[in-house]
Amino acid sequence: MRSAIIVALGGVALASCVPPETPPPVIAPTPPPTILRDVGPPKRLHFxxxxxxxxxxxxxxxxxxxxxxxxxxxxxxxxxxxxxxxxxxxxxxxxxxxxxxxxxxxxxxxxxxxITPRTWILENLRSLPKTPLPSAAFETLREPELAAMSATRSMKTTSDGWRQRFQWPVTGRISGWFGSQRIYRGEKGNFHNGVDVAVPTGTPLAAPADGVILLATDRPYTIEGNMVMIAHGMGLVSTFLHLSRIQVKTGDAVRRGQILGATGATGRATGPHMHWGMRWNDERIDPELLAGPMAGR
Ligand SMILES: [Zn+2]
CATH class of the missing domain: 2.60.40 (Immunoglobulin-like)
Structure with a gap:
């Protein structure tokens, strides 16, 4: 910068035929001392x-x-x-x-x-639901099953699985979609709270993300069959139904991709498939949105 000023002054001096002026000495100000300290990452002002x-x-x-x-x-x-x-x-x-x-x-x-709306698959049926009337024998079995499932709500676990990219636990043809609903003679049935993938009995079932096993049933439940529930942290829970075999225990920490057992058709299922349900606290959510497109499909 300083040399540029000198050149400019010299040019002016030649044009006006007067002796070039000597530029005044420049005294650089003393820079302020640099204080090194850890200021941390910049503050986020927004979401x-x-x-x-x-x-x-x-x-x-x-x-x-x-x-x-x-x-x-x-x-x-x-x-x-x-x-x-x-x-x-x-x-x-x-x-x-x-x-x-x-x-x-x-x-x-x-x-x-x-929140972008979606359209759901609705199936209008002229029949009534096929669900059998609950018998006394069913109620006796059902009570402890419901108690075991609701006990998982108060279990405290920690996992960072929620930070991961979720993977499909099995791959195959999707045979049931989250949110789909049957309407029996105008009466709405419960909506399907997970995604079904049609795979043969015995297909290895992998954990979609790290987590802690909230429940690995010791027997097939009347409706869910053999069931595994995984807490991924932050209120995110995966539930797998109708398994033929379970190879984890309640309280186990599991890694993404770890085999939890094998798919099947235990409990109330019309055929062998994987049912994967997910919730965030009490909200039912769509696993397909977390797992994304299925590789090779
Ligand atoms: Zn299902």
């Missing part, structure tokens, strides 16, 4: 979201820095130490959702999310 902002979808978010509390439509949401969190949207619900972070200084950061 970020990645994933399916759609019905049945799961979203991984990052909360603004210094978030003390987080809510989705007024309900508390768990936050990891790095500010990441999971939210999900059940099959039916409002077209928008409100996420609010309350910062440590009391300020609130609010984001309104638009």
């Amino acid at each position: 970020t979201f990645e994933g399916g902002l759609t019905r049945g979808g799961v979203v991984i978010g990052s909360a603004p820095s210094d978030t003390a509390r987080l809510t989705l439509d007024g309900r508390p949401v768990e936050i990891a130490a790095d500010g990441r969190f999971v939210i999900a949207f059940g099959r039916d619900g409002a077209p928008t959702a409100r996420v609010v972070a309350t910062l440590e200084d009391g300020r609130a950061v609010t984001e309104t999310l638009t």
Whole structure:
């Protein structure tokens, strides 16, 4: 910079035929001392979201820095130490959702999310549901089964499986879709709360992500058959029904891809298939949205 100034002055001097001026000495100011300290990552002022902002979808978010509390439509949401969190949207619900972070200084950061609607497969039937009337024998068996399933709700586990890319536990033809519903003479049946993949009995079933086994049944349950439930952390739970064989135990930590057992048709199933249901807290969600397109299909 300094040499450029000298050249310019010289040019002016020649053109005006007066002796070139000597530029005044430049005294550089003393730079301020550099203080090295760990300032950490830059602060996040807003939310970020990645994933399916759609019905049945799961979203991984990052909360603004210094978030003390987080809510989705007024309900508390768990936050990891790095500010990441999971939210999900059940099959039916409002077209928008409100996420609010309350910062440590009391300020609130609010984001309104638009949840894309989906269309569901509806099957109108002229018949009535085939479900048999519950017998006394059924009720006797069912009571402890329901108790074991509801006990999993209060089990405390930790897993970082929710941070992973979920994989298909088996590959094959999808034979049942999340959200599909039968309507019997105008009366709505329960919607299908998972995805079915038609595979022969004995097909190895792999964990879709890391997790902790919440329940590995010791006998086939009346409806679910042999069942395995895995907690992936942050309220995300996978459930597999109708297995022919289980090779994990309640409380086991499992890795993504680890074989949990084999598929089958135990319990109330019309044929051998894998039923994979997922929930986030009490919301039923679509596993297909987490696993993505099936390789080779
Ligand atoms: Zn199913």
